[in-house]
Amino acid sequence: MKPAPFDFIRAATLAEALDALAQAGEDGRVLAGGQSFVPMLNMRLARPSVLIDIMGVADLRGLEVAKGALRIGAGVRQVELARWADLTARLPLLAAAVPYIGHVQTRSRGTVCGSLAHADPSAELPLALIALEGEIHLRTKKAHRTVAAREFFLGMMATALRPGEMIEAVSFPLRRAGQGFGFREVARRHGDYAVVACAAVAGPQGIRLAVGGVGDVPTLRELPDPASGDLDEALNDFAWSLDAREDLHATPRYRRQLVRRLGRDAIEEALRCRS
Known part of the structure; x- marks a missing residue:
């Protein structure tokens, strides 16, 4: 099958992506790695009128250690997380879980935050985020908020994302002494x-x-x-x-x-x- 018609926007900046998402409202969807979302488009399980590609936004491609957590931008691919030099030492749970995520080919394209947004209850990244009591950073054109992992996943492929809102980043708490x-x-x-x-x-x-x-x-x-x-x-x-x-x-x-x-x-x- 082919997807239903939609307008496609390749955002160059975060501001551009947020502006397009605000204008689209409930009919807008963000595209990152696309490993789960594109098949849903093809089967017409998802029918956005506007699709906003964020993979060209440099501000969303960072891996940063801050406040005792690894902050992962919405454009970071799963393979980039797997290759982070300190993964085994500082996030051993993720180091154990990442090899089970799909296959090498899908991890090379799929993003960390995209898996969280998809919210499949059998996926490894939502499970690890909840176990580590991590947080998801959400953003609109006018505001931003942080949601605890336990409060973000509402049901099968259902999340606390609101119209006009996107995942900007996710924070996985780092290993602490005695853990x-x-x-x-x-x-x-x-x-x-x-x-x-x-x-x-x-x-x-x-x-x-x-x-x-x-x-x-x-x-x-x-x-x-x-x-x-x-x-x-x-x-x-x-x-x-x-x-x-x-x-x-x-x-x-x-x-x-x-x-x-x-x-x-x-x-x-x-x-x-x-x-």
Whole structure:
């Protein structure tokens, strides 16, 4: 299929992109890497009247460490994040998750913020952002605001973005002393979206586990230390509290079983790596 007709604007500056988005309102959409959005255009699942390409905006192509977090601009491709020299040392959870995002070919074109805007509940980047309690920086022509990851994802491919608003950047908190991280995923094939994925963060204040691929949004839960003997019961309660979906890939029961198994493995890895 071919997409429905639309006007195309290749923005050269952030101001130009925001001005075009403000004029388009609800009928405008931003295009970055396009690895998820272009297929939706072709299948006419998305029908914008105006498409604004931001990949020529230099101000959106930066990777910057600031205020204890890595700030990633909306034009940064996933492969650029993967090649960041300090990724393993300073963001080990992302270092573990990035190789599971699609394939080399899609990571070379897809953007970090584009994946977050797409908001697939099985995608790795929204899961990691929620586990790390990161933030998304949103911008309009007249204002900007910052939204916590937990508040940004509202449902399957639904976010807190408002008409005329775009993601300017995202901030992933960097590793702090005493933290460890674990990541586990099951998919039908490497590069497919996860049937279930678990991201764990273990720190001095306790353990938190984020689960993706089960419900309509990634879900975060604080859990007890395994030494207390209550972890299996807590994981079971967590699994059954999730509104697990059924599709061609898995039943709700299978997904809940994976939450128990993968969740424990991810937590144990996080505890081993805590330093």
